[in-house]
Amino acid sequence: MQINLPRRLNRETMYVLLQKVINKDFEPIDKEVILNFRSLTVFIEPSGVTILSNLINWLEHKGVSVHLYTGELSPFESPNKFLDDSMFFKHHLGKPLSKNAHIRETTFPLKQVNADSPVPWLENEFTPWLAKQLNINTARLATIQVCIEEVLNNIRDHAAEATGCIFAQYIPRNDEILISISDFGVGIPYNVQKLLPSLNDFQALRQAVIRGFSTRSTPQNRGHGFDNLIHNVVINGKGAVYIHSLKGMLSCTNVNDEIVYSPKSSFGIYPGTLIDLVFKTNVEDIFDIEEEDFSWDEW
Amino acid sequence: MGRMVNIRVKDLVDQVYSNNDGLVIYNELRNQLEKSNKVTVSFDEIGALNSSFVNSAFIELLNHYDFNFIKKNIRFADSTKQINDIIKSRFAFEIDKQKQYN
Numbered sequence: 001m002q003i004n005l006p007r008r009l010n011r012e013t014m015y016v017l018l019q020k021v022i023n024k025d026f027e028p029i030d031k032e033v034i035l036n037f038r039s040l041t042v043f044i045e046p047s048g049v050t051i052l053s054n055l056i057n058w059l060e061h062k063g064v065s066v067h068l069y070t071g072e073l074s075p076f077e078s079p080n081k082f083l084d085d086s087m088f089f090k091h092h093l094g095k096p097l098s099k100n101a102h103i104r105e106t107t108f109p110l111k112q113v114n115a116d117s118p119v120p121w122l123e124n125e126f127t128p129w130l131a132k133q134l135n136i137n138t139a140r141l142a143t144i145q146v147c148i149e150e151v152l153n154n155i156r157d158h159a160a161e162a163t164g165c166i167f168a169q170y171i172p173r174n175d176e177i178l179i180s181i182s183d184f185g186v187g188i189p190y191n192v193q194k195l196l197p198s199l200n201d202f203q204a205l206r207q208a209v210i211r212g213f214s215t216r217s218t219p220q221n222r223g224h225g226f227d228n229l230i231h232n233v234v235i236n237g238k239g240a241v242y243i244h245s246l247k248g249m250l251s252c253t254n255v256n257d258e259i260v261y262s263p264k265s266s267f268g269i270y271p272g273t274l275i276d277l278v279f280k281t282n283v284e285d286i287f288d289i290e291e292e293d294f295s296w297d298e299w
Numbered sequence: 300m301g302r303m304v305n306i307r308v309k310d311l312v313d314q315v316y317s318n319n320d321g322l323v324i325y326n327e328l329r330n331q332l333e334k335s336n337k338v339t340v341s342f343d344e345i346g347a348l349n350s351s352f353v354n355s356a357f358i359e360l361l362n363h364y365d366f367n368f369i370k371k372n373i374r375f376a377d378s379t380k381q382i383n384d385i386i387k388s389r390f391a392f393e394i395d396k397q398k399q400y401n
Contacts (some may be wrong), residue, residue, distance in 0.1 A: 139346050149316055220355045222358065227350075290379065290380065292379055294386070296370040298387075
């Protein structure tokens with residue numbers, strides 16, 4: 001079965017694609033899928049790199065034979081050129097489409113990360129890359145590193161597949177960093193619904209981020225990872241967190257320095273979980289690592 | 300009579316990522332507290348902590364010790380605003396929860 005990618009690929013239009021390859025029982029529609037990249041002509045959001053990669057990983061994990069049809073790569077700026085420079089085709093085909101493919105300075109290329117032990121990668125690759133983009137000391141990125149750790153700890157504890165794919169893009173004109181992380185595990189709603197079966201997928205996503213709610217998948221889990229993540233990104237980073245998992249979507253945005261949670265149902269099924277973190281780079285709090293004395297006095 | 304002991308987190312663990320990393324600190328804290336020692340935990344060379352580490356290293360202590368005992372016998376040094384915020388916020392949440400159930 002050949003599937004044309006949408007002309008524009010972002011978090012919203014991805015469901016058009018997902019509906020064509022995943023049926024209502026959350027199974028692949030066909031045993032062989034040809035993804036036609038020639039129809040992706042207009043635009044791809046940075047998280048599209050993670051979305052496509054995760055979909056391919058999920059299909060292959062389900063035993064589907066996946067082929068990528070790309071045709072000739074145009075030398076001009078295009079979504080496929082962006083994917084090629086992001087090392088997407090190198091990752092999935094073994095080599096880039098073009099011999100001129102190069103990692104753009106503002107791009108952190110697609111990477112599979114083992115959620116059991118991501119710290120060496122974070123400390124030696126990701127954080128130095130981001131420090132270089134922002135021209136700051138790596139020590140000032142400790143809170144951003146913690147945000148990624150919260151996502152990866154969640155994958156490790158809940159996804160059943162302790163691997164995530166990560167892609168990041170610095171967008172200087174918007175003073176923004178986008179970090180997109182995805183896994184093709186069982187999905188957040190699946191775990192929440194084991195405890196609260198009456199919730200639908202978007203209600204389960206909203207429940208999952210309530211401070212103190214935990215599925216107790218390990219005895220030490222206490223339901224504070226998402227709260228810590230969202231507070232740091234949305235309040236301290238003046239940014240946003242977007243979570244897509246199975247048939248649920250949850251946006252966590254900053255309105256007048258308060259977190260606004262907007263859960264919604266999607267019209268397709270996301271295989272696993274996608275978490276997009278958007279940080280503003282022109283704010284102070286998230287980069288504040290000044291020493292501060294600890295005191296129990298307020299108790 | 301106990302004594303004052305310093306624990307530098309980075310001397311005991313290479314990273315502060317997982318529950319298992321936190322458990323290393325927790326075990327050392329239990330070891331010292333059982334000897335009636337007071338402990339200063341130093342976060343030297345650490346800028347921020349995630350919730351899994353804080354849960355396992357410090358919040359688990361509430362299963363064995365009263366919060367007043369923890370406040371009296373553990374202090375934190377070489378800390379940052381993010382570290383202080385997450386430790387305080389995690390203890391505050393658990394203490395409120397304990398009050399609700401008692």
